[in-house]
Amino acid sequence: MRPSCLLIRRAYASSKAVCQQRRQLLTLAIETSCDDTSVALLEKHPNNSATLHFHEKITCDNREWEGVNPLSAHISHQETLSALVKQALQKLPVQRPAIAHIGNSLLVPTKYGTETRRKPDFIAVTRGPGMRSNLNTGLDTAKGLAVAWQIPLLGVNHMQAHALTPRLVSALEMDSTAGLNGDHSPAFPFLSLLVSGGHTMLVHSRDLCDHEILASSSDLAIGNLVDKAARDILPASTIKATSDVMYGRTLEKFAFPEEKPDYNYRPVFNNKGNFERLPTAYERSLGVPFVLKPYEMEYSFSGIGAEVRRWMDSKPDMDNVERQVIAREAMRVAFEHLASRVLLALSKDNVKDVKSLVVSGGVASNQYLKHILRQVLDARGFEQMALVFPPPKLCTDNAAMIAWTGIEMYEAGWRTNLDALAINRWSIDPRAEDGGILGCSSWAREEKVLL
Template structure:
């Protein structure tokens, strides 16, 4: 069989000659944890993009009060093919007469057949994540790649979170513009990647140049907030949750009228930041690492102490009333998020952090509205009002295939492809100085341009 790349570029192929658009179209798959997600994304030369399809199904893990690897794997097996089938039906329609084109994916509804545009390549999450879940997505992606004879790109899940605001920028760009529009944020920028699996502050200088400035030494922020939620929330509220994203439930419990504003005063000094606050209830939550040498270690986050403190408080007051539970929820989020902000402030004092104009905050925890309010308030109070905060919409903060599709497009344009023998990676750093060499340090890559 002749290479598809040659067939696509032949001037005699009708559909490519007619469109001459040089747009990029990819179908993307995300299965790194408990979310099964598929997307179809198209990017134009002017840097605008259209999301033709995007859907997600989350495994029901409520009986386990957390993500269960086997249940998540089964959910991917049940739902991934259905989502891919729906996505294929959402591919752009080709003009009549394209039936013989190598770019035609024939879709039949039982009455007539319609030609849809074959993607230029398949994108899939390669890691990091739960290995069995990753394998389900990768094997499906490889099958599509082989069946359609198109390339495949396996991307880093955390890199995708960091690049999500650039996807938003492309989706909001003018489709009809005749000029190439700038994507935001431009490199370099800082990223806070906060979820149930990761808590890290990253300096992003380029597509593959991501330096980890701080990372958790124990538990991820999302895990601790979820654990605190299970301890704090009244039983009836906990049992009524529609999923295991208990951090979101805790936020709604703590701030039922958040739209009216938050009663929050940011600490104006490092000393004030490390001081325990009197809650009026006889308990306090100590800021993490406040007793470490010099009061802090700038390259570390530590959240396990918050979880154990909350558990101890609730064990001592099992009949705590709703008002006090709400106050405890406030304090958990305040202390947790100020600790997150503290590492950003310390990084901004470093002369090596030059030219940074934006801070991207992504990952599941980034959908928390109080976190958004707190970060803006504390940055303004500590002398950084010009640092732009960039939060994806809540639907794109959590795991999703749209960000995977976008990352695939950026990698494709940089000339990278994945080999068919690539394997799932449970752990995969984005830092080129890490032991595994970062994004390009693992095997399975081809450079074509």
């Protein structure tokens, strides 16, 4: 049941009132929302810098199904998570003997014998959104560790973590020995373009727990579109040779095989400032989504996929040169569609104070997307808008972003009760029907924070 709007407003208002912690914070984090099993150990230092002591990920082999198989992913989590946690314990920082006691230390068996290591201050874990059974594997493990070590639990919203990933990157890049407290970048407010196989959202990130969804997909997520298009476009031999089911990455390499590709891209607008269908060297081309609704704050990618399929079906013996053209066109049209709603958002008065656009999620690792967004923004007078892309290894699902978001929420005073359940659908927008990040049950609040 959704909490009352009054309770949600009170919770959100109070989330700004807690002092930020300045002591060391160490967390062990777990991510199991889809088919990636990931564990991280992250430490935040008093000067706001951070150190990633451990970060590993094992991805379920879904090649047999050419996509994520929920049951296989669930089994993979159960087979691999405990081993990753065991590896992480080996990387816990050594505890200083002068302050070691049962409350802040763990005895960890190592190849050199038993050593006294620092106990994490809390456990962070993805609580949602995602596949419920997969989430439960991580959440149940996290609860067990929290009880065994007698430390707090913090359930993290996966999409909130994607939005905050650049702030993790800025903390990791800071000097941990510097005396001054650094500021995390980007500062709120900023725009977030969250693009993955399961989500496509343009978000106005105003604060830690206030992320207003400005536009989302009414059908396919963009990552789903790119993967489906890849399966249609790529030669069978290329599909067979892939080591995973990240077909979008393979499609990008197929479309731009050069080490330093020349994208040869400049945005073309009509006299109303909108994108239009562009001709190709062939009889066919790909249309622009929502051509009759160019000002609708919404995304739609299913039409692009349908046109790609029709083009491919028209030539069963198509050569690789034409396949490469279709690959480039499919990505261009999809990425321009993303950019079009960013431009619409930037025209609104309540977004004009934004100076950064964060692009995160698995599709954010696509360099052609980065190039198109920069070119479009520059062409429309937004040269000063900073484009923030996390490193590719932090664009896809990972426990490091869960650890960082856990730390930001922990410092704001939030804890998760042990009766918390996994949430397969969980908005990040407090205006949504479920109340957003703070709208779910099992949140606890600590008003007094150590400085």
